[in-house]
Amino acid sequence: MDTLTPVSACRYITSIHLTTTQPTEFIDLTERVQQLIARAELRFGIVNVQTLHTTTAVVVNEHEPLLLADFQSLLEAAAPSDGRYQHDDTSARTVNLTDAERPNGHAHCRALLLPASVCLTVTSGRLLLGRWQRVFFVELDGPRERDVSVLIFGEAAR
Amino acid sequence: MDTLTPVSACRYITSIHLTTTQPTEFIDLTERVQQLIARAELRFGIVNVQTLHTTTAVVVNEHEPLLLADFQSLLEAAAPSDGRYQHDDTSARTVNLTDAERPNGHAHCRALLLPASVCLTVTSGRLLLGRWQRVFFVELDGPRERDVSVLIFGEAAR
Amino acid sequence: MDTLTPVSACRYITSIHLTTTQPTEFIDLTERVQQLIARAELRFGIVNVQTLHTTTAVVVNEHEPLLLADFQSLLEAAAPSDGRYQHDDTSARTVNLTDAERPNGHAHCRALLLPASVCLTVTSGRLLLGRWQRVFFVELDGPRERDVSVLIFGEAAR
Numbered sequence: 001m002d003t004l005t006p007v008s009a010c011r012y013i014t015s016i017h018l019t020t021t022q023p024t025e026f027i028d029l030t031e032r033v034q035q036l037i038a039r040a041e042l043r044f045g046i047v048n049v050q051t052l053h054t055t056t057a058v059v060v061n062e063h064e065p066l067l068l069a070d071f072q073s074l075l076e077a078a079a080p081s082d083g084r085y086q087h088d089d090t091s092a093r094t095v096n097l098t099d100a101e102r103p104n105g106h107a108h109c110r111a112l113l114l115p116a117s118v119c120l121t122v123t124s125g126r127l128l129l130g131r132w133q134r135v136f137f138v139e140l141d142g143p144r145e146r147d148v149s150v151l152i153f154g155e156a157a158r
Numbered sequence: 159m160d161t162l163t164p165v166s167a168c169r170y171i172t173s174i175h176l177t178t179t180q181p182t183e184f185i186d187l188t189e190r191v192q193q194l195i196a197r198a199e200l201r202f203g204i205v206n207v208q209t210l211h212t213t214t215a216v217v218v219n220e221h222e223p224l225l226l227a228d229f230q231s232l233l234e235a236a237a238p239s240d241g242r243y244q245h246d247d248t249s250a251r252t253v254n255l256t257d258a259e260r261p262n263g264h265a266h267c268r269a270l271l272l273p274a275s276v277c278l279t280v281t282s283g284r285l286l287l288g289r290w291q292r293v294f295f296v297e298l299d300g301p302r303e304r305d306v307s308v309l310i311f312g313e314a315a316r
Numbered sequence: 317m318d319t320l321t322p323v324s325a326c327r328y329i330t331s332i333h334l335t336t337t338q339p340t341e342f343i344d345l346t347e348r349v350q351q352l353i354a355r356a357e358l359r360f361g362i363v364n365v366q367t368l369h370t371t372t373a374v375v376v377n378e379h380e381p382l383l384l385a386d387f388q389s390l391l392e393a394a395a396p397s398d399g400r401y402q403h404d405d406t407s408a409r410t411v412n413l414t415d416a417e418r419p420n421g422h423a424h425c426r427a428l429l430l431p432a433s434v435c436l437t438v439t440s441g442r443l444l445l446g447r448w449q450r451v452f453f454v455e456l457d458g459p460r461e462r463d464v465s466v467l468i469f470g471e472a473a474r
Contacts, residue, residue, distance in 0.1 A: 009313070011202050011203070011312065011313055013202065013279065013281045013286075044327050044329065045327070045467075045469065046204075046362075046364060046435075046467065046469065048204060048277050048278075048279055050277075050278060050279050050286070051288070052286070052287070052288030052289075052291065053288050053290070053291070054218070054219045054220040054288070054290045054291055059428060059432070060370070060432040060433075061370045061424060061427060061428055061432075062370040062412060062424060063411075063412075064403060064409070064411045064412045065411060066402035066403050066405065066408060066409055066411075067401075067402070067403035067421065067424055069402050070401045070402050070403050070421050070424070070425060071424075071425065071428055074394075074395060074425045074428065074429075078232075078236070078394070079232060085225075085228045086224035086225070086227050086228050087222060087224050087225040087228050089224065092224060093222065093224055095221075095222045095223060095224075096220060096221075096222045096290065105225065105228050108219060108220060108225055108228070108229075109228060109229065109232045111219060112217060112219055112229055112232065112272070113232075113271055113272075113429055114428070114429075115273060115431060116217070116218040116219075116276065116291070117218075117276060117277055117278060117279075118432065118433060119204075119277040119364050119366075119433055119435040120364075120366060120433060121329065121364055121366050121433075121465050121467040123329045123467075128329075128366070128368070128465050128467075129368065130367070130368030130369050130370070130463070131368075132369070132370045132412065133368065133369070133370055133432070147288070149279050149286050151203075151204065151279040151281075153203065153204065153312065154327065154469070155325070155327055167471070169360050169361070169470065169471055171360065171437065171439045171444075204362075206362060206435050206436075206437055208435075208436060208437050208444070209446070210444070210445065210446030210447075210449065211446050211448070211449070212376070212377045212378040212446070212448045212449055236390075236394070237390060243383075243386045244382035244383070244385050244386050245380060245382050245383040245386050247382065250382060251380070251382055253379075253380045253381060253382075254378065254379075254380045254448065263383065263386050266377060266378060266383055266386070266387075267386060267387065267390045269377060270375060270377055270387055270390065270430070271390075271429055271430075273431060274375070274376040274377075274434065274449070275376075275434060275435055275436060275437075277362075277435040305446070307437050307444050309361075309362065309437040309439075309444075311361065311362065311470065
């Protein structure tokens, strides 16, 4: 347990652009976030990884392909893609309708059950993660063009 | 991608009082949080929006009324309001009993599945949100008097 | 509503070691986190409580034993411990296999539905929590040895 002596502030905001290719997809952002922390020269602080969409999420879990398939089954059970969603009834809806409207009530419902942002600890210039922890962007209504913001905030390495 | 030069620290803590009117209710806090950021004169940093109750949540999703009805159905399916909850068995309970006790095990269970706080990025003096993203306080056991804390933290505009 | 005058930075990172004794277990960390805030002499800022495991979570809810039993029933319904998970099929898996492998797909799925970290507000040297709010580490695949990181970050008391 150490009390940290502040050196100088580090504030860095950027975003990661992603092109998803599947309706549901888990994209491992861990290395990209780690590289941004290194580039920002953050030593101690937080990184806030926040999706900019309402049918996506940011989660931390293990990167094991069969487990990611289990997650997809879990989300399908929680909010089935063939379920009935009032949001998809464009004859009844009057709000936020666009030309590109597509039925995605299930994706919003899945997003409600998952975090929109994850705040993670940075120490000694590295994301503090356990052995199996990886940071994922979760696409729930793909394929789409997506953006995730990354705020890096704390004490600079020099 | 910009490295931000620190100017001066901005630390601001306040709360928003809400009177909810429905058992389940989504209250859009986006404009109120944005106004608090402007009043605090935060340029870059984070805003942490945290509920102070255990049968409520703070979420980010789209503000479309039919979608909010879908969310209510999702929560009802996950933890039915007429389900059996040991928490509601006041004959068996010995802990945290009050005169104002009412059956709300379903509301606690729904709250467990949703975030108690959301940490969001602020840049150029504005909440960084995607096109459809809005910040909601979620009442799960209303109507009630409620409070949400808002911590604004980072680099001042001047 | 107060604008806070910065005094000096407080940055403190530590971890809490836990030995869990049950498959599912809610361990109340509130006092321990509060003691760490006091030891770090943080006056205003945030505390980020982050688990370092992928079959665990950090949540905020009420500490009432029968309610914690309800939470366990909710998680069992969401991802049954006797369900079929591809992650548990060691004949098919090729990734992240260890000698200590045990079937825990249900625990990962439950962890997906709960937060890996919680960012909470600190003001006047105290965790800002509502009357019933407590911070819990959630074991979903115990008994195990576990670690939770605690980042304390903001303005020092002196």
